[in-house]
Amino acid sequence: MTISRHRPFRRRLSGRPLVRLPAVLLLAAVAGCSSTDASAPVAVPSPSADEAALCRALHKELPKTVSDLGRADPEPSSELTAGWGDAAIVLRCGVPRPEGMSDARSDAVEANGVNWMLEERDSGPRFTTTYRETYVEVTMDKRFTHDSTPLAELAAPVKKTIPSSL
Template sequence: MSLRFARRAGCACVLLALAGCGGAVRVDPPAPEPSAAAACRTLAGRLPRVLDGAERTESTPASPYVAVWGGGEITLRCGVPRPVNMNATDQVPVINDVAWFQDPGRPLLYTSVARAAHVEVTVSREHVPENVLADLAAPITAALPQTG
């Protein structure tokens, strides 16, 4: 490969990366049940602007049930269904009064359980999941009452 071709390819990669910067991140919003939808809208108003050092960014399509930080490094979807892989006997860790199920098949995906709405959080390897989940605990406990 010639040096000139390598430079052009490198420039093209940089331009593509920059084109993605600052744009809205595509996240499919859930379709929560009406009672969960109301709780999720309350949660949306309580979410932090910065999460584990990542700034809040726009998502597309716009939805009160989705929040994104760090250009997609952290995503939150409120009002998702109960995790299909979760069994009644599963032990789930509790972080600051919020129980989190971690799907063994998707290690970067956490779902809050035993609340008025399930909240799904995806955390990239650039962040510490425990920090993210701990930072989300206060808004979740304030907005989403516990259920049996």
């Protein structure tokens, strides 16, 4: 897995967190006290017909598991969205270009040949592909704040189906 950051970055993302087992135990304890709703609605993008065709191709190539989390697609069902692990990881294809891409100070990550713009949020990181013919957005919950493994696992299907715009 190749992961690198671009721009003046404050920290480096690693493939796996250093203290994964305690984090998993803590997560299991918290999960018993909270409810996550895999069917929580996710906004379905409205890309152009050409971009939607790329997204449908991507949908067919997406893995059944990401970071050991099983596929659990959000509602409403769409070939433009996918999810893993009760909305722990949600992918939306054909999203509009994020405003942050115009900021030369935006953080970026490269994972297995795919560039992603990073947006840090309280609920967890959001990544959007850069230099692709349509934008693919991946949101992750807090447990992935320092774990870029999902991006590395999603890179091959993105490279295969969403051509570079460079």
